[in-house]
Amino acid sequence: MTYMAPPSHLSLDAGSPLGLRERKKIRTRQAIRTATYALVEEQGYDATTIEQIAERAEVSPSTVFRYFPTKEDIVLTDEFDPLMMAELAKRPVDEPLTVSLRHVMRLAVHAALQGDEEHSTRLRSHLLANVPAVRSRMMESMSVTGRLLAEAVASRTGQEKDGLEARVYTMSLMGGLSEITLYWAENDFRDDLMDLLDRALDVLEQGPPGACGTRTQTP
Template sequence: MNLMTAARITPPADHPRPGLRERKKIKTREGIRAAMYALVEEQGYDATTIEQIAERAEVSPSTVFRYFPTKEDIVLTDEWDPVMLAELRMRPADEPWPVSIRHVVREAIAVGIDEDLAVSRLRARLTAEVPAVRSRMMESMSVTGRMLCGVIAERTGGDPQSLEVRVYAMALVGALMETTLYWADHDHEDDLKELAERALDVLERGLPAAPAAPGGTTG
């Protein structure tokens, strides 16, 4: 979820601490991302090459590709999805599904903005402005949606392959992506948390009623 690329939840306190090897991998991934963000700010996305990113991160180009298959993946890939799913599974079993979703989304945005608002804005802007990044995001949405289907089915007792579950999962993923794009399109002037709440309101309640036209009609 691209809103998810603007935010990462901190793993639960009781989550096992990653081993040394995994911590090194995380450090390498974060170093590659940081190198790319800095280069993009300096010279723009199109002018930034994998070779430059590798040099700035002090790794080889092959290492960059081992962690991120494409340059667009450096912008989009983070540790959000598995953590989000874990957080959803930790919510009380009797909690209404929309409440669980709102809790996780709120926490994700708060953590992401607190960690680095500038990076959150940059990632959202690149998704909105760079066709290759936006295209790659559309591809990744399908993967995220399928993962979400499993959690939705567990909580609702539905079939993860049913039309209803698949439609809801992709609607949620799409709504959060559009929230990110809207935020970027409007120069990040709006509060991202409020935008996400509005998007979730639409999913739960449908479109708000149109304002009444002059004369008391709505047509």
């Protein structure tokens, strides 16, 4: 999933479903991303250049561009979407789709808040909320994960993967996830991210409070 860390049990170890070459590529991508975050913290996003990132990650600028077409992609793109889809596919076939999705999303959020990952997650969220170029690129990258998720949803529900229903549902979910990130950062990270996820999924499942005619009082 874009801008969320993978569940910890989907790590790149010997038991990974990925081959050695793919794991090496992922580690290179991670090195580039780690270098980028460090430089952004030191000098700001706009002042950080691809050349500086390449030097810090000990790769060439052309290697950076080979993995990430733009600087914004370094912040947003991850390689764990297929693994997350595989995790979703492992859920019981008779389990309600909303329950399966909530399980997978909670795994991702939990991992994003563990140890050093929490600091990186906060930095990514800050950039999304405060750098227009990053936020704009996020809207484009959401469609990639959305298409993968639409295939998984279609498989579970018997719908066409390119059908309107699967596309509307999955992109609504992706939009909700992006709003969680923005809301969290805009409110100085004072909310519990897992609670925000559950609130967002409740809205997607049931509609907003008051949707059935009962108005909700604003504190």
